[in-house]
Amino acid sequence: MTVMKKIGTGAFIAAGAIGLNALKNAVTFPATPAFYDPPSPLGTGEPGEIVRVEEIPWIMRTPGWRMLYRSTDRLGNPTVVSGLLVAPAGEAPASGWPVVAIAHGTAGLPRGAAPSLTIDANSDETNHLYATNLKPFLDAGYAVAFSDYQGLGAPGEHSYLVGTVEAANVLDSVRAIRRFSGIPVSDHLIVWGHSQGGHAAAFAVELAPSYAPELSVVGAVLVAPAAELRGIIDAVLEIEDHSFMSILVMVSVASWVRAYPELQEADALKGPGKLLLHPSAEVLRMKYGALCCKPFTPNQLFHASVIDTWAPIFDENTPGQRPMGVPVLIEQGEDDNVIPPQTTRSFVARLQANGEDVTFNTYPGADHLSVLDQGTPDAIAWMVGLPPEES
Template sequence: MSNSRAARHRTGPIRATVAALACCVAGALVLAAGPASAAPQPDFYTPPAQLPAAAGAVVRTEPMPLFATVPAADGNWPTQARLVMYTSRLQDGTPTAVTGTFIDSAHPWQGKGPRPTVVIAPGTSGQGDQCAMSRAFSTGMVADTDPLFLSANQEAPSAAVWSALGARVFVTDYIGLGTPGIHTYANRVEQAHAVLDAARAAIALGDGGPATPLALWGYSQGGGATAAAAELAPSYAAELNIKGTWAGGPTADLEQVLAQIDGNLIGGAIGFAINGFVARHPELEQTLHERLTPEGAAVLDTLGTECIVNVIAQQPFLRTATYTADHRSLLDNLRDVPEAMAILRAQRIGTLAPSRPVLVTSGRNDDTVPYGQARQLAVDWCDRGANVTFRTNELPPVAPGTTFVNHFGPELIDGFGTDSAVRYLLDRFDDVPLAPGCSLT
């Protein structure tokens, strides 16, 4: 049987497996969601005074029960995971500590070859330390009343699906989420470093070597992070055996994304990006505050401590023009500042070429991460000789500006549906031939 026929032969069982896993994960999430934990920031997230010199080195680990997942092959549940601290690099090369969750699968690998590792880059969770994805992995969500916050483990389904298929999984928290310093939201270089160094740490934890098959998986903020990692891997982590990447709904052109979400349900996420820029470029702070009202500056500070659920509940449909001195949008104000626009445009993904296959997906009617800039990313990579598959999700517009249907809907359909990102990456692990060049549909 040819490789392509073999792939088609396995498609039916894989679809059934993923569908069954989705049901199991949904049940596990319901059980895991209550009651939410309310705990102070654990000491684990404070790095030691001296970090290992190498990027991707494991600093420390500790066991962590993993409730929101599929039971192990022997029926044991909950499964054990590990909370991990590893080393990475800021955009200027300064060593830093990052945390994440490592799941060493208790299921047989469903594909060919050695057991692979899938590195998951989360979608937007917030900017406060309590929003780190690892904080919610043992309970499904974490919450408190002083200060008021709620953060859910939105990556439990994808982690559980890959774990049940027999892959090892590592979910990064990103730089500055949980650990000291601010989370530099959508920072192209720092997100890429966090993802690629998570792969290095996962290889060490799984007792693997340079040949360990890897895949990168992300949607929305996570899609931007995996896209950035895919194109930086040849220069930053050339030793990694990345078989393929899913960059779903990627935040590839942040200028377009910020314009789109201003006034959207999660418009407050603009504050996450601005706070991150100022953290790495403090010379912008004075210019920014000259253009904000005192209320605007206070909102920006508040957003730096919040999770995305807080934004939805407390600052829904935030319009930045409400908080600027001239009542123009904050983006329009930044467009008057060449230094600010240079920093913003430096976040553009697509100026380099990935050396391994990438699947990019986007909803034509995505009301949060614009379709056009996602497709342009695929075109830019194609022009640079990369192997790219681009797929358009045609879900019609439903309640535009509310994010839930037209942004998250394509994530579920493209990630786990009939012609899914799971299937695409399983084929890459199985070395199913992929036509050279690009497929843009």
């Protein structure tokens, strides 16, 4: 049974950072098939090279493939990452399909949380978050390059909100679709991301000129992006009740301690937080998910001083400190209780002060998930209006 069947449509992964219903319910991740284990020895290769690919009974009844591809970690070491390649139905234009790189929201930290593992051709496409997220882009004639991110499908540790790794994973998924003979694509590339994916998409655009200069990014869509990290953590720490939002900080702490050996868990976590991240609590976390955090207020789990103690890491992983240089559409629901709207407004103001070409759409009454329903038609209309890539 896949996680999508277990926890239902409002849950966990594709639609958003800390998909809201799964934070309130027990989670069982699907078993990881042998496909996700890279060959050993792997041998050498370049980022974006496909290691393995298999056609899948894609839920949208359009051509789709599951893949393993090469990427890099925070230190530039080679890694293998899983993901999806999906084509629109019908015949491609003579120039090939334009590409949208989809950067998904929070899936978790453990291996087995990969979005590509939820594909099930027998699922109801109207009741499957990945399908409902991808369908508008496929219907609009975009081929999709979709990264699971490091460590969620293939072996490794997931680098949650580590911008350089997310960017490499997203950009290398585009390199992969360009190498793949099964989907003819053009050079036209747009990066789209929601929540954690908004963070990943922003870093992908910023780092593309140095990491993947051959890619022609023409624009980016950031939906409720996890951008102003200090502001988001500040908002979480101000919550006085027993909030499931504690998991947002817990996942960040766990990821950063793994990614940055110089960080000390004790600088971030109080006693209950340390216990919840202890290796002996792994089974508890896997079975009950964010319910483990629910009995505690954020201030019972975390030291507020972590924002200052880990200031260099917050700064390193906050997007908008390098030029984007392409048009950016940012969408935000005004009733979002995961990404505080004021943090997105601050991010927009900072980008505009830096001279970036930013369009900012807000959606009264929209929360962290419903902003996708309300904002995606506007996003596609904006994408279609972008000029072609430079030759």
